[in-house]
Amino acid sequence: MISEEVCVKNPTGLHARPANVFVKTAARFPCKVNLQKGARTFNGKSIVSVLSACVKCGTQITIVCDGEQEEDALRTIVDAVESGLGE
Numbered sequence: 397m398i399s400e401e402v403c404v405k406n407p408t409g410l411h412a413r414p415a416n417v418f419v420k421t422a423a424r425f426p427c428k429v430n431l432q433k434g435a436r437t438f439n440g441k442s443i444v445s446v447l448s449a450c451v452k453c454g455t456q457i458t459i460v461c462d463g464e465q466e467e468d469a470l471r472t473i474v475d476a477v478e479s480g481l482g483e
Contacts, residue, residue, distance in 0.1 A: 397462040398470055399432075402477045403454060410451040414481035419443045421476045427463030429473065440473070 406414050422429040422440040429440035431449055439445040440459065451457060459477070461470040 397460060398466050399458050399460040400470055400474050401456055401458045402474050403456050404451050404477060405453065406480055406483050407453050408483075409453050409455065410446060410449065410481075412447070414483055415443055415446040417476065417481040418446055418473070421473050422469065424472070425461070425465045425469035427461050427466045427469050429469060430460040430462075432458040432460060 404410060408414075410418060418431075419441055431438045431440045431446060431451075433449050433451060433455065436449070437460075438449045449457075457477075459470060459473050461467075461473070
């Protein structure tokens with residue numbers, strides 16, 4: 397299991413479109429992907445779960461990957477978040 401903290405830079409946070417990009421990126425990998433915000437953990441492969449995290453601009457989140465291809469998954473997802481998730 398590996399993790400990395402990243403700051404969400406999107407002006408509107410993880411609303412529908414960037415959350416969808418996050419989930420689709422996570423779904424490309426066979427490992428478990430979780431998003432942690434504070435003490436709560438959310439399934440990074442579920443659009444409902446990611447949206448329910450209510451991540452706003454400037455929020456620090458931790459992405460946790462566990463399993464096969466976890467290193468590649470973490471790097472790809474962190475890069476996607478840092479690049480704005482398509483926005």
